[in-house]
Amino acid sequence: MPDPETLKFYADNAAQYVQHASRPAPQLVDFMARLPPGASVLELGTGNGRDAAAMLAAGFAVTPSDASPELAAEARARLGCPVRIMAFHELDDSEAYYGVWANACLLHAPRAELTGDLSLIHRALRPGGLLTASFKAGQGEGRDQFGRYYNYPDRATLQGHLLAAAQWASLDISESDGSGYDNRPTRWLWASARKAAP
Template sequence: MDEKTLQFYRSNAQSYADWAKAPSTRLRGFLALLPLGASVLELGCGAGNHSAVMLEAGFNVRATDGSPEMAEIAARRLGHPVEAMLFHELDAQETYDGVWASACLLHVPRDEFAGILTRIHRALKLSGVFYASFKIGEGDGRDNLGRYYNYPSRGWLQATYAAAGAWDPLTSDTSVIQSFDASPANMLHLVVRKIAA
């Protein structure tokens, strides 16, 4: 994780949690791909809005965020444990039916990204489903708040996913959002399923 980006979220946890948008409309589609009561890992849960929906729907949720301050806010809001965990600390093996990573892996430095995807692949059960979203671009950089983004292209993501493990692509679509810094961003949303190599 980029240290400057992590410190931004640690220092601005409350204001970011207060800003956090409603849960993604794509969450219901993701959950529909999972068995009832499935085990789901959420990475970068932020204020906990997505975990709240999953818990209410009866899923077994492990909510995590890289910022201890954000994790504490989310835990209070959810009435459910939220772990402070950085992506590279994920060491589970074939544990989860699903991994939900909304607008968080976009902060992973490019040279670390394949390794993080490998950890996610390993943490999923066979046929487990993985959702992630990214700000589309052609090279990494920082926004006007100093946060690092990997700004991937579709081709770069496809190659990096393939290097991390065997996946079956399920859905891919785009949207335009307004970021925390009030600037528009083109988002790419990917859902893939872990398959046997």
């Protein structure tokens, strides 16, 4: 279940929040390059719709989603297409997408629920499908100065959740330095996992 305090932050600050981060992460280019042309993609945590816009412009069939109705409304206005209002645990698709893009959103999943959420994502992927997700690295659960909840995994913990969730054909976790809405230096973990093909 989504953290109520985190959802309240996005509800209260949606219009301001969507103004930050105008440029997609470099990892999005790699994600798109590893998918078939025009592939179906589920974006979790679309936020301001920035990454969905880039994928749509590249010709992908994108289903943007967000747990925050307020952020979904902002993204819908930007994209001109429906945005699915959905928390991670509500994902009920089966073998529907070639890709799942989850940039800076699963980091809000309660740590006790992360393995289950990743299992649902695995089920939603078509055989051979690709998940890319990013997390703020850390040593355990906590909140930022805005009151938002984070699961803050280290590399080993994140790998453990992914391996417990499903059997992946390949799994890679890389690290990069960057920032976020808080403008603080942040160590990011990027997980890329491929579902086995038949």
